[in-house]
Structures are given as structure tokens and as C-alpha cells.
Amino acid sequence: MTGIVKRLVIGRAMRSEELHETLLPKRIALPIFASDPLSSVAYATQEILLVLSLGGLAYLHFTPWIAATVVFLLTIVVLSYRQVVGAYPSGGGSYEVVSTNLGPSAGLVVAASLLVDYVMTVAVSVASGVDNIISAAPELADYRVLMAVVFVAILTAINLRGVRESGRAFATPTYLFVGGVLIMIATGLFRYLVGDAPVAESAKYGITAHPGDSNLAGLALVMLVLRAFSQGCTALTGVEAISNGVPAFRKPKSKNAATTMSVMGIIAITMFVGVTALALISKVHITEDACRLTGLDGNCENYTQRTVIAQIAAAVFGGEHSFGFYFIQAATALILVLAANTAFNGFPLLASILAQHRYLPRQLHNRGDRLAFSNGIVALAVVAALLLWGFHANVTQLIHLYILGVFTSFTLSQTGMVRHWNQELRAETDPVLRRRHQVARVINGTGAVVTGLVLLVVLATKFTQGAWLAVLAATVLWVMMRGIRRHYDATSAELAVTDPHAELVLPSRVLGIVLVSTIHKPTLRALSYARAFRPDHLEALTVSIDRDEAAELRDRWEEYGIEVPLKIIDSPYREVTRPVVEYVRSIRRESPRDIVAVFIPEYVVGHWWENLLHNQSALWLKSRLLFTPGVMVTSVPWQLTSSARADRPAARAPGAVRRGEPKNHRPAEPRSTGSRQG
Known part of the structure; x- marks a missing residue:
């Protein structure tokens, strides 16, 4: 419209x-x-x-x-x-x-x-x-x-x-x-x-x-x-x-x-x-x-x-x-x-x-x-x-x-x-x-x-x-x-290439982290996408606020036989963003020459009001992680049914964003296991 x-x-x-x-x-x-x-x-x-x-x-x-x-x-x-x-x-x-x-x-x-x-x-x-x-x-x-x-x-x-x-x-x-x-x-x-x-x-x-x-x-x-x-x-x-x-x-x-x-x-x-x-x-x-x-x-x-x-x-x-x-x-x-x-x-x-x-x-x-x-x-x-x-x-x-x-x-x-x-x-x-x-x-x-x-x-x-x-x-x-x-001048000077060969040196390792809140389709897509990159090491990461729910998540993980190891971080103060950021930064401190690739499942919704009904914790996570050197953040979208209806050709004006190029990305819930699904 x-x-x-x-x-x-x-x-x-x-x-x-x-x-x-x-x-x-x-x-x-x-x-x-x-x-x-x-x-x-x-x-x-x-x-x-x-x-x-x-x-x-x-x-x-x-x-x-x-x-x-x-x-x-x-x-x-x-x-x-x-x-x-x-x-x-x-x-x-x-x-x-x-x-x-x-x-x-x-x-x-x-x-x-x-x-x-x-x-x-x-x-x-x-x-x-x-x-x-x-x-x-x-x-x-x-x-x-x-x-x-x-x-x-x-x-x-x-x-x-x-x-x-x-x-x-x-x-x-x-x-x-x-x-x-x-x-x-x-x-x-x-x-x-x-x-x-x-x-x-x-x-x-x-x-x-x-x-x-x-x-x-x-x-x-x-x-x-x-x-x-x-x-x-x-x-x-x-x-x-x-x-x-x-x-x-x-x-x-x-x-x-x-x-x-x-x-x-x-x-x-x-x-x-x-x-x-x-x-x-x-x-x-x-x-x-x-x-x-x-x-x-x-x-x-x-x-x-x-x-x-x-x-x-x-x-x-x-x-x-x-x-x-x-x-x-x-x-x-x-x-x-x-x-x-x-x-x-x-x-x-x-x-x-x-x-x-x-x-x-x-x-x-x-x-x-x-x-x-x-x-x-x-x-x-x-x-x-x-x-x-x-x-x-x-x-x-x-x-x-x-x-x-x-x-x-x-x-x-x-x-x-x-x-x-x-x-x-x-x-x-x-x-x-x-x-x-x-x-x-x-x-x-x-x-x-x-x-x-x-x-x-x-x-x-x-x-x-x-x-x-x-x-x-x-x-x-x-x-x-x-x-x-x-x-602009300072940015240009900082980004100017003086030694192309030095800038093209490959990192020692690529460490992949998939943020997980629960086991659902967006999570499995993000895991598959991350594995396709073939990082040197890949793990799933979740933040535990409720220990019972964390244990349940681990049991289901083992039941489904998911080969990617699951790491659970305890958060006694019920925070999500800070534990994840501190964990990622600790990896960087131990291995400064490594690259950390963080994969975040996201929902794509079709109506503006749907954005209000879902947790926005991943937005904070991305904004914090982007300030960490050596960390790459990748969004893995999952299109909900409403987004597919909104993208029908009859409803799309000339020049509008096509499916596969979602305009209204909103995170699926890469948040604590103690939170319910939005």
C-alpha cells in the first residue's frame, strides 16, 4: 500500500x-x-x-x-x-x-x-x-x-x-x-x-x-x-x-x-x-x-x-x-x-x-x-x-x-x-x-x-x-x-589501504556461534546455515535464567541428536545481552587472531503491529556485538505466514522489496531459555 x-x-x-x-x-x-x-x-x-x-x-x-x-x-x-x-x-x-x-x-x-x-x-x-x-x-x-x-x-x-x-x-x-x-x-x-x-x-x-x-x-x-x-x-x-x-x-x-x-x-x-x-x-x-x-x-x-x-x-x-x-x-x-x-x-x-x-x-x-x-x-x-x-x-x-x-x-x-x-x-x-x-x-x-x-x-x-x-x-x-x-576525512584515512597483502591475510580460525532460545524451525535453519559455512569450530549458545527450562532444552537437544554442541551460560540477574557479549569478548581476548561469527535467527513479519508482539532482545545483541572488533553478525531470517501474504505480487507496488529481500526483519527470539516464546 x-x-x-x-x-x-x-x-x-x-x-x-x-x-x-x-x-x-x-x-x-x-x-x-x-x-x-x-x-x-x-x-x-x-x-x-x-x-x-x-x-x-x-x-x-x-x-x-x-x-x-x-x-x-x-x-x-x-x-x-x-x-x-x-x-x-x-x-x-x-x-x-x-x-x-x-x-x-x-x-x-x-x-x-x-x-x-x-x-x-x-x-x-x-x-x-x-x-x-x-x-x-x-x-x-x-x-x-x-x-x-x-x-x-x-x-x-x-x-x-x-x-x-x-x-x-x-x-x-x-x-x-x-x-x-x-x-x-x-x-x-x-x-x-x-x-x-x-x-x-x-x-x-x-x-x-x-x-x-x-x-x-x-x-x-x-x-x-x-x-x-x-x-x-x-x-x-x-x-x-x-x-x-x-x-x-x-x-x-x-x-x-x-x-x-x-x-x-x-x-x-x-x-x-x-x-x-x-x-x-x-x-x-x-x-x-x-x-x-x-x-x-x-x-x-x-x-x-x-x-x-x-x-x-x-x-x-x-x-x-x-x-x-x-x-x-x-x-x-x-x-x-x-x-x-x-x-x-x-x-x-x-x-x-x-x-x-x-x-x-x-x-x-x-x-x-x-x-x-x-x-x-x-x-x-x-x-x-x-x-x-x-x-x-x-x-x-x-x-x-x-x-x-x-x-x-x-x-x-x-x-x-x-x-x-x-x-x-x-x-x-x-x-x-x-x-x-x-x-x-x-x-x-x-x-x-x-x-x-x-x-x-x-x-x-x-x-x-x-x-x-x-x-x-x-x-x-x-x-x-x-x-x-x-x-569523513578521519574515516577515509582510517579505511585507506596501505598494504593490501597484510589486509588480505586469512584469520587463524573462524569460530561460529548460533544463538538459541528454544528448538524450533528458525533455530534449526540458523544451525544448518552456520554449518554450511564450515567454521573451524561451531557451537550453540543459550542464556539460562530458569535452570529447569535450561535442563529441558539440553534434554531435547540430545534427544534430537543435534551434532552441534550446546553451551549454556547462567544468568543469575536475568540478563541476556550482557552474558552473551561478555562471552564473545572473552573468546576474542583468548584468541585475538580468530574471527567470531555470530548467527542470529530472525522473524520476518508482514504487519507493523506484529513487531510489537515479539521480543526485541536480538536487536540489542546485534547493536552491542557490532562494536566488538573481530565479530561478524549474521541474521538468518525466517518468514512467517503473514510476511508471505504481504509479499504477494498483487499487493506489491513497483519497486517494492521482493521476498528473499525482507524489509521488516525482526528478531526471532535468540534470548534466554527462561523466557516464553513471543
């Missing part, structure tokens, strides 16, 4: 040779890798207004200047990453650039920052999408967290089907959102030019300044503006995803990726400028606390503020019951949820590269049935869902943990690119190529300086509001990845 459900959700397994069929054309790559920066226009302007409104309406006139600075920064970053795509087409993006030019430790800083930021991308995008759904249907506010977690689960299932299929699923909603927002901008600006400017529903409300934030001047005012700017920089999140995903493009990969990045930059800038302009034209007034809006007649507790883009859509298209309003809300909610797909592609790709470099568990480098990095997708989904649950899917709380990682990546990658061009210029003699490299160096140098300054601003304005959690998470991840690399 599990296999059938898996195939329904994920689809048929794909052969490794079919990997080329998953490569993406530009029209599909755009919604896959650029949905995050494109969708950020739905909340970037809102975040600027929320901060400026702390001082009431007095500081909203800074909005155009802040937006212009964000546009300048976005332009620089897009141009900079076009250079990255051309110079490093193998994927890895910022991590590869920094690791190659600034060293592995700096590369891990970028990797840790990006992994944290990808998790935040999923959490913030999904939470923001849920916010827009609640703007259209306020009665759903109580189900905020549940909806967010369900959306993460849906995204996970779609991405497990493969990059190409997820791109097809997300392409239409992305283009509908872009088209809807551009139509809204054009309609709103046209109405403004003909003298019929749209008016937001919140334009009639004033805003009471937050205590201590009225009449700001000097450094306090600068910090408020810088904080608003840092919030608006959320418009830049996900820009680097294309540089990480170059290998997923069709050939010519670098050219197609660079073109996609340019298109993404143009669309994102156009929409961000348009939404910001309409927010100012329609006089959108929004605060973190609705009770700071004046004119609500004391009903602020029951008043749900609509998002900025929702208020603009209602103002432009003629009210909250218009088709245009519902279309924009539906498209915005959908694209914000789907914007998390940028992270669902970037996180597994980066984790796969890190796993290949032995900084993360190797399982993250493996592709799943649909040639996607399934383990990375599932890991991202679990962490993001926990984050949404912990922060109650609240965008305002989550946003403070956001963008710090991405600007760390921007700054270090552009610095690395400057060093890359310096090295290229030292070796290049062609005047035309030298001029190109010099221009590229100027672009990347400007990007490094600008993004570095923004990183300092973001760190200063967000650190105490929650960004310290992102710093802590990235630091812990950095330390963990270095520890994983040390472990």
Missing part, C-alpha cells in the same frame, strides 16, 4: 539516463528559480511602509527614496550574478565562487548562510501567502498555521516529482501573477494620469505614532530609514538561485541562465516600482498594530488590515468584490506560496554539492526516484514547517530572521569574483578580453561594496529584533559542517 501511494504522489521511477529530459527551457526555468524575487513585490513595499509608519504619517515621504535605493541595489546584484553565471557554469553559485577564490572556510560561511536563508524563504513566502488568503477571507485567520503547514506539504510532494514537473505546475500561476500585477499597475497609473486616482480603503485613517518614534531627528531618524531600507531589501531574496541552478538549464546553459536572470531583474524592478508608486498614490496606510489607526471608532480589535497589494487591487479595480481584486488576491497568494519553490530547488542543489564535498551527510547527494534530490527536499520541508509552527506563521516575526544570510552570500561572492577577475587579468593578453574582464571587475567590485554596506545595515537594524537567531543558526551549521568534514 505504501508503494502504491508513493507512486500516486511522486510518479514512476526514472532511470539515470533520463536526466537530460529534466533540463529546463528558459520559460520554465524562470518560474522555478525566480518565483521568490518576483513574488517579493507582494510584501517588500509593505515592509517599508510598516517601519516608516512607526512615526505616524510624517515619514512616509521617505518611501520613494528607499524604493529607488532598493532598485539600484537589485540592478547591481543582477548584473553581478550574471558574471557569476558566466564564470562558474557548473552550479554552486556563491558557494563555489567563494570557496575557489576566498578559501573553504569562507565558502562554508556562504553555504551556511544560504541554507538558513532558503529555510526562511519557505517560511516567509508561505506565511505571506497565507496572509493574502486571510485578506480575502478573514474568517480563516484561526487556521493560519494549519494552512501554512499544509502548503509546505503540497510543495514538497510536487517537488519530489522532479524539477521539470514542478516547473510545469508552477509556470502558469507565476505568469498569471506577473500579468495580473502588470495590468493592475498599468490600470492604476492610467487612472492617476487621467485624474481618477485610486484611493485605498485605509486612506481615510490616520496613524498614531509609536511611543518614542514621533519627531525623530538626527541619528534616530537615520536608523528608522535604514531599518525601513533593510526591510525593503527582502525584494532581493532568491536572486542568486539561478546561479546555483545553471546545470538544470538546457544548452547553452550559461547563456540561457544569464538571459533568464536579466528577464527576472527587469520584471521584478518593474513590479516593485509600480506597486510602490500605487501604494503612495492610493495613500495606503498600514501598521503592525491596527489599534494605531485613527478613525476606527474603538473597533480595532476586530479590524483585520488587508495587505498593501490587496488594498491597491481593491482601489484600482473598484472594490473588494470586483473580479480584479479576487484575481490579484488569488494570484498573489498562490505565487507567494509557490515562491518557496525557489528554495525547494536551491536548497537541495546546494546541499547536494556540500554532501559531495563531504560537508553534509552523503545521503543528501543522492537523487530520488524522479531524479530530484529527495532527501534535501524533505529536510527543507521539515525544518520550514517547524519554523512556521514555532512562529505561528507570522510574517512580521519571521521577516526579522530573513535576508541576513543572502546579503552575506552577496558580499562574499562579489568579493570572490573581484579576485577571480584579478587572476584572469594577470593571465590574459587579448585587449578585448581584458576590457571585458575589467568591466566585469568593476561591476562585481561595486556589488561587493554596496552589498557589504547593506549587510552592515541589516545586521545593525535587525540583530536585536530576531536576526541573532539566524546568525546563531548559521554559526551552528558552519561548525557542524566542519565537524562532518573532519569525520
Whole structure:
């Protein structure tokens, strides 16, 4: 049944040779890798207004200047990453650039920052999408967290089907959102030019300044503006995803990726400028606390503020019951949820590269049935869902943990690119190529300086509001990845073969031990199997808790004429595992050059609940014996009738484990003779 459900959700397994069929054309790559920066226009302007409104309406006139600075920064970053795509087409993006030019430790800083930021991308995008759904249907506010977690689960299932299929699923909603927002901008600006400017529903409300934030001047005012700017920089999140995903493009990969990045930059800038302009034209007034809006007649507790883009859509298209309003809300909610797909592609790709470099568990480098990095997708989904649950899917709380990682990546990658061009210029003699490299160096140098300054601003304005959690998470991840690399390096050094002939020397003797609880079919099969190995010495071993039952077992052993000698170990404290382990270790101490082969009969059951009905002592025995040098543990399975029924072809999904390759091994009872059969 599990296999059938898996195939329904994920689809048929794909052969490794079919990997080329998953490569993406530009029209599909755009919604896959650029949905995050494109969708950020739905909340970037809102975040600027929320901060400026702390001082009431007095500081909203800074909005155009802040937006212009964000546009300048976005332009620089897009141009900079076009250079990255051309110079490093193998994927890895910022991590590869920094690791190659600034060293592995700096590369891990970028990797840790990006992994944290990808998790935040999923959490913030999904939470923001849920916010827009609640703007259209306020009665759903109580189900905020549940909806967010369900959306993460849906995204996970779609991405497990493969990059190409997820791109097809997300392409239409992305283009509908872009088209809807551009139509809204054009309609709103046209109405403004003909003298019929749209008016937001919140334009009639004033805003009471937050205590201590009225009449700001000097450094306090600068910090408020810088904080608003840092919030608006959320418009830049996900820009680097294309540089990480170059290998997923069709050939010519670098050219197609660079073109996609340019298109993404143009669309994102156009929409961000348009939404910001309409927010100012329609006089959108929004605060973190609705009770700071004046004119609500004391009903602020029951008043749900609509998002900025929702208020603009209602103002432009003629009210909250218009088709245009519902279309924009539906498209915005959908694209914000789907914007998390940028992270669902970037996180597994980066984790796969890190796993290949032995900084993360190797399982993250493996592709799943649909040639996607399934383990990375599932890991991202679990962490993001926990984050949404912990922060109650609240965008305002989550946003403070956001963008710090991405600007760390921007700054270090552009610095690395400057060093890359310096090295290229030292070796290049062609005047035309030298001029190109010099221009590229100027672009990347400007990007490094600008993004570095923004990183300092973001760190200063967000650190105490929650960004310290992102710093802590990235630091812990950095330390963990270095520890994983040390472990893999130490393991490789320990397992390396220096003298093959010495390693191939045969042991002096092979001593076989079959664990016995009673005389039944699994025991006899294990004895036969052990004898087939022809060890130098073979014996059966049982632990006696009850002397009468031990004597009965010995009598039956002799009655059946079993040629293998039976050894009984007394256990006055009714333990099973410790006496067996100590006995095996005593053999090793007496004969260090001998190999001890321990054979354990096991049951194979067909239902999960049957596992609860059988003694699990052999699991403990195996786990303890595996830590003993020179001891080999062999499981001898016995399939119960229920396992045979569960393995019938009609009940087995494609790709399921076949009989003879049991999936649910559970020990038969190689335990004391004083225990009854389970």
C-alpha cells in the first residue's frame, strides 16, 4: 500500500539516463528559480511602509527614496550574478565562487548562510501567502498555521516529482501573477494620469505614532530609514538561485541562465516600482498594530488590515468584490506560496554539492526516484514547517530572521569574483578580453561594496529584533559542517589501504556461534546455515535464567541428536545481552587472531503491529556485538505466514522489496531459555 501511494504522489521511477529530459527551457526555468524575487513585490513595499509608519504619517515621504535605493541595489546584484553565471557554469553559485577564490572556510560561511536563508524563504513566502488568503477571507485567520503547514506539504510532494514537473505546475500561476500585477499597475497609473486616482480603503485613517518614534531627528531618524531600507531589501531574496541552478538549464546553459536572470531583474524592478508608486498614490496606510489607526471608532480589535497589494487591487479595480481584486488576491497568494519553490530547488542543489564535498551527510547527494534530490527536499520541508509552527506563521516575526544570510552570500561572492577577475587579468593578453574582464571587475567590485554596506545595515537594524537567531543558526551549521568534514576525512584515512597483502591475510580460525532460545524451525535453519559455512569450530549458545527450562532444552537437544554442541551460560540477574557479549569478548581476548561469527535467527513479519508482539532482545545483541572488533553478525531470517501474504505480487507496488529481500526483519527470539516464546 505504501508503494502504491508513493507512486500516486511522486510518479514512476526514472532511470539515470533520463536526466537530460529534466533540463529546463528558459520559460520554465524562470518560474522555478525566480518565483521568490518576483513574488517579493507582494510584501517588500509593505515592509517599508510598516517601519516608516512607526512615526505616524510624517515619514512616509521617505518611501520613494528607499524604493529607488532598493532598485539600484537589485540592478547591481543582477548584473553581478550574471558574471557569476558566466564564470562558474557548473552550479554552486556563491558557494563555489567563494570557496575557489576566498578559501573553504569562507565558502562554508556562504553555504551556511544560504541554507538558513532558503529555510526562511519557505517560511516567509508561505506565511505571506497565507496572509493574502486571510485578506480575502478573514474568517480563516484561526487556521493560519494549519494552512501554512499544509502548503509546505503540497510543495514538497510536487517537488519530489522532479524539477521539470514542478516547473510545469508552477509556470502558469507565476505568469498569471506577473500579468495580473502588470495590468493592475498599468490600470492604476492610467487612472492617476487621467485624474481618477485610486484611493485605498485605509486612506481615510490616520496613524498614531509609536511611543518614542514621533519627531525623530538626527541619528534616530537615520536608523528608522535604514531599518525601513533593510526591510525593503527582502525584494532581493532568491536572486542568486539561478546561479546555483545553471546545470538544470538546457544548452547553452550559461547563456540561457544569464538571459533568464536579466528577464527576472527587469520584471521584478518593474513590479516593485509600480506597486510602490500605487501604494503612495492610493495613500495606503498600514501598521503592525491596527489599534494605531485613527478613525476606527474603538473597533480595532476586530479590524483585520488587508495587505498593501490587496488594498491597491481593491482601489484600482473598484472594490473588494470586483473580479480584479479576487484575481490579484488569488494570484498573489498562490505565487507567494509557490515562491518557496525557489528554495525547494536551491536548497537541495546546494546541499547536494556540500554532501559531495563531504560537508553534509552523503545521503543528501543522492537523487530520488524522479531524479530530484529527495532527501534535501524533505529536510527543507521539515525544518520550514517547524519554523512556521514555532512562529505561528507570522510574517512580521519571521521577516526579522530573513535576508541576513543572502546579503552575506552577496558580499562574499562579489568579493570572490573581484579576485577571480584579478587572476584572469594577470593571465590574459587579448585587449578585448581584458576590457571585458575589467568591466566585469568593476561591476562585481561595486556589488561587493554596496552589498557589504547593506549587510552592515541589516545586521545593525535587525540583530536585536530576531536576526541573532539566524546568525546563531548559521554559526551552528558552519561548525557542524566542519565537524562532518573532519569525520569523513578521519574515516577515509582510517579505511585507506596501505598494504593490501597484510589486509588480505586469512584469520587463524573462524569460530561460529548460533544463538538459541528454544528448538524450533528458525533455530534449526540458523544451525544448518552456520554449518554450511564450515567454521573451524561451531557451537550453540543459550542464556539460562530458569535452570529447569535450561535442563529441558539440553534434554531435547540430545534427544534430537543435534551434532552441534550446546553451551549454556547462567544468568543469575536475568540478563541476556550482557552474558552473551561478555562471552564473545572473552573468546576474542583468548584468541585475538580468530574471527567470531555470530548467527542470529530472525522473524520476518508482514504487519507493523506484529513487531510489537515479539521480543526485541536480538536487536540489542546485534547493536552491542557490532562494536566488538573481530565479530561478524549474521541474521538468518525466517518468514512467517503473514510476511508471505504481504509479499504477494498483487499487493506489491513497483519497486517494492521482493521476498528473499525482507524489509521488516525482526528478531526471532535468540534470548534466554527462561523466557516464553513471543
